[in-house]
Amino acid sequence: MNFMAMREKLREWGLRCWATLRRSPSDRDLKRELEAHLVLASEELQRRGHSPREAARLARAQSGGLDQAMERLYDQRGLPWLGRFALDVKLGFRMLRKYWGLTLVAGLAMTVAMSIGAVVTTILDSIGGGVLPLVEGDRIVAIQTWDAASRSRRSTAPADYERWRDSLASLEDVGAFRAVQRDLIVEAGATRAITVAEITASGFRLTRVNPLIGRSLVANDERVDAEPVIVIGYDAWQSQFGGDAAILGRNVQLDGVTHSIVGVMPEGFGFPVNHRFWAALRGNPSRYMSEAGPEDFVVFGRLVPGVALEAAEVELTSIGLSSSSVGERTTEQLRPRILPYAAAFVGEGILLFPVIQFFLVLLLIPPCANIAILIYGRTVSRQEEFATRFALGASRTRIVAQLFIEVLVLAAVAATVALILARTLGWYLHGEIVRRGNSLPFWMDFSLSLKTVVFVGILALFAATVSGLLPAIQATGRQMQAGLRSFSSRAGPRLGATWTCLVIIQIALCLAILPSAVELAWGNIRPGMLGPGFATEEFLTARLGINSAATPTSLNPDSDGLATRFADVQRDLVRRLRAEPEIREVATAAALPATDSARVGIDGIPAQVGPVPIVQTNYVDGAFFQLFDLPIMTGRRFSAGDFERESDAVIVNRSFVERVFGTDEVLGRRIRYLEIRGERRSTAASDSELEYEIVGVVGDMDTNARIPEVYHPAVPGRLHPLRLAMRVNGDLAAATDRLREIAATLDPNLTIDDIRTLDDIYRQRALGNNLGAFAIVAACLSVIILSAAGIYAMMSFTVNQRRREIGIRSALGAQPRHMLRGIFSKALRQVVAGVVVGLAASMLLRWYWPAEDAGGWPVPGILPAAAIFMSMVGLLAAAGPARRALRVQPTEALRDGT
Amino acid sequence: LDLMILQTLSSMGPRHGYSIAARLEQVSHGALRPNMGTLYPGLMRLEQRGLIAAEWGRTENNREARFYSITAAGRRHLRTEKESWDRMASIVHALFGEAT
Secondary structure, eight states: OOOOHHHHHHHHHHHHHHHHHOOSSSHHHHHHHHHHHHHHHHHHHHTTTTTTTHHHHHHHHHOOOOOOOHHHHHHHOOHHHHHHHHHHHHHHHHHHTTTHHHHHHHHHHHHHHHHHHHHHHHHHHHHSSSSOOOOOOGEEEEEEEEEEEEEEEEEOOOHHHHHHHOOOOSSEEEEEEEEEEEEEEEETTTHHHHHHHEOTTTTHHHTTTTOEEOOOOGGGSSSSTTTOOEEEEEHHHHHHHHOTTTTTTTTEOOOOEEEEEEEETTTTTTTTTTTTTTEEEEHHHHHTTTTOTTTTTTEEEOOOOOOHHHHHHHHHHHHHOHHHHHHTTTTTTTEEEEEEEGGTTTGGGGGGGGHHHHHHHHTTTTHHHHHHHHHHHHHHHHHHHHHHHHHHTTOOHHHHHHHHHHHHHHHHHHHHHHHHHHHHHHHHHHHHHHHTOOOOOOOOOOOOOHHHHHHHHHHHHHHHHIIIIIHHHHHHHHHHHHHHHHHHHHHOOOOHHHHHHHHHHHHHHHHHHHHHHHHHHHHHHHHHHHHHSSOGGGEEEEEEOOTTTTSSSSOOOOOOOHHHHHHHHHHHHHHHTSSSTTTTEEESSSSSOEEEEEEEEEEEEEESSSSEEEEEEEEEEETHHHHHHHOOOEEOOGGGGGGGGTEEEEEEEEHHHIIIIIOOOOTTTTEEEEEEESSOOOOTTTTTTTTTTEEEEEOOSSSSTTOOEEEEEOTTTSSEEEEEEEEEEHHHHHHHHHHHHHHHHOOEEEEEEEEEEEHHHHHHHHHHHHHHHHHHHHHHHHHHHHHHHHHHHHHHHHHHHHHHHHHHHTTTTTOOHHHHHHHHHHHHHHHHHHHHHHHHHHHHHHHHSOOGTTTOOOOTTHHEEEEEEEHHHHHHHHHHHHHHHHHHOHHHHHHOOO | HHHHHHHHHHHHSSSHHHHHHHHHHTTTTTTTTOOHHHHHHHHHHHHTSSEEEEEEEEEEOOOOOOOEOOOHHHHHHHHHHHHHHHHHHHHHHHHHHHHO
């Protein structure tokens, strides 16, 4: 087909699509034209000598019937199949209303599964697939030095950065930034800890965003001898400077260095991540890059027009790393790599996204299999309708298409609800995160992307195929074979072993996961409902660090000078705070609550035997247990000697003793870490060869969470940054001010930020937990409802099949009790089989993967309770159809069956 | 049918549906007598493809009718199709000539 013909065809199809919706030309115009034709034909015949009446008759005979012509015109005007589709959709909606029970059950199940898919995809897409909301934001990239062996980022060497910046032809505006904490003082006002993006001037060129007032950074600002300048964001301009129109030229102090404000960026601008203050990276790269670890320093650039990411990657590989960077490693092992900007902040987890999405599709299979049972039951119950249509000439394809569209309508409704839920949850999450004072990267807003919509669309199609198409094909296949026989015989289609197995699997699956899910949900909700069991609102916490040009994230034991300095400042600060009347106690720890976790191995027990408990680890000072009123239950506290060097003494909590050992004889036992997750606060703890001796047991800090914890002694100066916690008697705001004042007098480089009450921290944790619990409960509910619906459908179907038999038996005087037993026996067999398999699966699951490991809370007797509950659900679902069977009137059943 | 309609409009100018049908019957000596169920969907198809245009008007006898005229795209289409038809006809003709 040449271009011209194709264009003509496209035009025709476009107009026909439009006409399907708008009926243009109108029916009236079409009829008017045909009637005009008949009049002209009649006149011509009259001219040839026919009477008017005869002429009119002949004209109609020669020109063909008006109605047939109109039908042909309708077909040509629009798209008949589209019209049929619209009719099927309309019918689909009617069926949703007619079978409202099925609609509710199937719709809920589909909605839950699709919502999980939509929410997870939205979050994943926001995190890793985000395109920067900047001009051609998809062309902004990051460059990293990549260690293929350990699959991790390495520090970029200054020489490499300079080579990339100067040589890469496929990138423009190559630059770099690092985020640093600084104390901001505005004209002798209060000190405020802020995050400043120290960035090359190319970063602003790259964004193509003009400042609202003044200028952004320029190349001259990067000179060592240049006057220090700062650019501020719109929010900071409003909140810190009251939107002062004469802001340009005003001075602020950043860690005691005067900076002049030269510009204000527009509202919403947050490049490179979520920054509101920008200062120049001054000097040459070898000066500032040697100060930063891999997490702190990011190199970026923009693909030049017409160059693809792959081409830039090829060029970058050809430039490679300098020989000094590679060292003894091969260029395959250590190499530069280029990736979309947002992806650079996600890590290797991004590679798992397609796998996660695949599992989200799999998640749909169990609910859809159940819905398929229900749809199958409904389809075969409509056998007479389809047999009639088949007899009247409808093809099997047409009937299957209609059934498929009926389910597609349901899936489409579920998909729409899922998308609305995902969007609402996205808004809520974003709002909550911002409300709690945290900030997200500026490209992350959890909005629905096209990718999410397409993914959910695919889920809907998949769900409709499994739930609608397969049962429709099977049911109509039998239908075609049975044909009109069903009118004269009751020997219709039967539910085969496949469906019976599906119901059994469903009950078993439900029972397998129900106890763990209940414990998990309860474990998630409980701490939020009951709190951690102590007065968290009395505790003020802050992140404590020391701002130095040479401060790594974890102090190196070799840099003793810095460690000693930090230890001194820390000791002085704690001493001064304790002297304050409103502060009852002060302590320090690596994190609060503990954030690092590890799989723990016990002495003498090989790691391969049985599940390995997961525990949380923390490093604490000597006052920690006193601060939180944690009594020593057995053994001893940390001694002064434990804090002088890397000691192998550890103290564990009561939950650790109960869950890891199960016996009180723990003093002197040795443990080791098999796998550590978290920030690895100490190099020693990451070594699986090291063993630690339990010297004491304390009570649980969070008495409602039952988290096994291991406490290590924190050697002063070795943790950086660390968490300071103090118990305050009076006003928290006053205590906060006092903390800042004391810190400022001790060392100008001491940074105090992220000041929050422990209550805030626990509340934030409860938000995530509640969301998790909600998802678990929703998923479980949908599975249980589906199981019940599956059994109900099966029983309903069986009763309908045996209607005649029941009628005869009833007529012959059978006892209702006996008939009930006969009807129930099938359901009972399925329920018992499902419960037995489910109990075994549940015990296996709970042995291999205790819910407590994932934050669950044990519920006594949950296993038998779940078994009884599922049996009740199964029998109740069967009760309705059984009751209907007992009401079968012998005369009606026999009459229907003839 | 499409080509015959286009050729009729091209050679005779704007015509209403009945007139086109009458012309086809005339040139085919009664062999072709398209009824309304064939003719008008064909006209609608050509109009949807932009090959003809239509507007309501009045006949010589002051009767209301819809008049069709060929568009520039229609003329191009007709020319192309005629060339193709001629080529095919000459091939068939040559084949039949050879056979006899």
